[in-house]
Amino acid sequence: MTRNEEAKEAILQRVGQALNGGGVRAPRKHPITDQHYAGRPQTDLDLVSSFQEKLESVGGKVIRAQNLEQAFNELWSICQERGIRNLACSDAPSFRDLTDQAPEGLEILDFPHEQAELLEAEAGLSEAQLGIAETGTLVLDGEQENHRLTSLVPPVHIAFLSSKNIVLHLGEALSRAQQARSFPRTLTFITGPSRTADIELTLVVGVHGPRELVVFLLP
Amino acid sequence: MKVSLFVTCLVDQLWPSAGVAAVEVLRRAGCQVEFDPEQTCCGQPAFNSGYREEARKVARHFLNVMTKSSAEAIVSPSGSCVAMVHHLPKLFEGTPDHGAAVEVAERTFELGSFLVKRLGIEDLGAQYAGRLSWHDSCHGLRELGIYEEPRRLLRRVQGVELIELPTHDSCCGFGGTFSVKHSDISVAMLDYKLQALQDQNVDALVGADVSCLMQIRSRLQRRGSKVQTFHLAEILASRG
């Protein structure tokens, strides 16, 4: 037996002995049987405006766009306004061949990125597969897109989200992920920019991740 | 209603005026009060320090005394001791005294909540002129859930101005043997609690546990403070 097998056996044996040593145990029965979260309030609130309000309350920006074209035009002007010189894109199909569309002076960095390139990128672009209205959260499904790094490493993260994909609660987002054919290898929840309060409790945004989060809400 | 007074060892020996006032208040509320001088202590000091055997010995004596009483309710001017009595069934689990512990625990009440919750009485015709502040003792508040009752009683006392300290529910630092085992922390906790006292210009701090009150009074005296300390019963028995 290898050391690891030995250790595994010993630990599981200890756990079993500890639990079987003292009297009768309650039968195994998960306490929540029918609903994920029985206390879920019934609500008909406007998902999109709730999402926007919550995201803004944690320092995110929301821009509503009628269609992709309008979103990109808006995106280019944001990059120009802020003097952003390059944009690292995820491998989402909508971001293919952006180089032709991008204005002069904005370099498009296509996926996959060299690590050094990514670390120097001034903004990152990705889609989000879901939004959660209750908390203003973006859900990034690593099975659908490679966007864990473009959404994290550059100081500005710009995300495209379809309003149709906004769900009310965290639980719904989790159960959608679970319904997929194979459970996503990474699932990332993002609620606002990166933040810290480790120095005298002073809030500072953009410590390791983006200091700015901009979400384009598409139909 | 016939009521048996569990006066507690601390009230008996250190703060008898709280016991005398409790009798006065209960009588005013129409109760017939009995007191069995065989009683000593509920066993809490030993229990809280980890001496279960010693706690059981003393608590058994307490149960022997209280089971003799036919009173409908056992009433005590201490939230902490009442909370201990409510722990007794667990302490005696699997022993011949368990039944007695359950029976006694079921009819043991803290004075203020007995008046308000059981008897439905809030106005005891008391008068006291001054700015009072209520100290929520930990066991009363967090084990017995007593919050509103003493405040309702105090609001009905003529002349009382009830001031809420921002630290009304923070621990006074007594904690039984904690107060001497970790005397420096104990007093640091108390000083934090008392910080707001000066700004609010409070005349007296009122509580329902002589253990807390003793800790508070002893510190205030050492600091030369003029703020007084009273047991709830003393204010309720006061006629001005």
Place this chain on the structure above:
Amino acid sequence: MAIHHLESVFFREKVAEALEDQTLRGALQNATGLFRQRRLAATASLSDWEKLRDQARAIKAETLTHLDHYLPEFVAKAESNGIKVHWARDHQEACQVISQLVSEKQARRIVKSKSMTTEEIGLNHVLETDGAEPIETDLGEWIIQLAGETPSHIIVPAIHKTKAQIADLFVDQLSIEPTQDAEELTKAARRILRHHFAQADMGISGVNFAIAETGSILILENEGNARMSTSLPKVHLAVMGLEKILPRLADLEVFLRLLPRSGTGQHLTSYQSILSGPKRNPDQEGPEELHLLILDNGRSAILAEEITRQSLACIRCGACLNACPVYQQIGGHAYGSVYPGPIGAIITPQLAGLSETKNLPYASSLCGACRDVCPVKIDIPEILLHLRAKSVEAHENGKEAKGFRMWAWINRSRFRFVWAHRLARLGGRIFMKNGQPPQWLQRRAPVLGAWAKHRQVPTLAKRSFREIWKKELSRKQP
């Protein structure tokens, strides 16, 4: 079974030091007060907070009572996801396993995101001895690492350090331009730690929850350093105690509502990463290898009794620290363990044994504020009392036991009770001067001395209640 760098035996000395430190006490009062306020506001935003706590407790109770089912279920699923699972019976074995992995992977620079469990096993120390370079990347943890200290709060590790102290530390160790601006200091940290992320051969993280149903681990954070540490290096190693399991993915909904609200008062932290394996093809992002170390280190023994089992339900939110009036005065270092505050006072002795930690179960006034805020409803005072009883059984308390035997003997009889108090009253009248016992008596009776140090000694009443009752009250019965 042990906790690295355990100094709980020095509790008294450390308390004295902490109470002297006015900067520390000011910082503690600010921080704990602010977190208490934020927690209250955040919990008020949910109409069914209490119900959520009940659900969380029930889920944890189910999991822990049947850990012999859920732990293997989780491991089987995680392994089928491609996660390489390692087991360690104690902290030494854990460090050996990690050391070996580090040398196999020829890893030199290792970026770490906050993990209490790696602090518990003293991992950094071992890695440094091996010649590797572990770098803490959570800002607070990094500050503490640069200063060569240990964390003093579960959520805000550097709560005891002022901005000026941190600025001096950065100027001294990192050669930055002097500044007092938290934003500038944070920028410097971002710049330097980025460099480390880029060069790291391995990332090490903790685990907040491990989901049996999907074989996933979840990591919560605000800064993004955990995402960096688990995505950029080729190898990711996660370290978890064996109690971190939740049966179902849906359980997260309950716990993700409770944890941030209880800890920082946020509705949700900035990031949650649910990781279920390494990358499956070269084009994907993420580490090539995902290793998971499952640690026992005394936890399995805690499972045996129902009363102690609940200690393992802890989700490390830190709410009990902020609520604790003792912690508010002395801070985290005084506890001498990686786990401070009320939760530390019950966990440390159970993991490390009572003989070196016997002060901890007594470092509480039993006020119960911790129990009220605990999102998983751990009855901390009940466990403290249980540990005190264990400590007494193990004869850890010396002279005190004699005192309590005497006390019990006195209190079993009315006669002895009355006479003991008469004697005490007489003694008080003879020896006490203005509420102060004489020096020689304080030395002979340290309990009296400890009380009298800051407080007047109360005098026993001239007439006890029972005397007044007998003479006056008993006859007045209406």
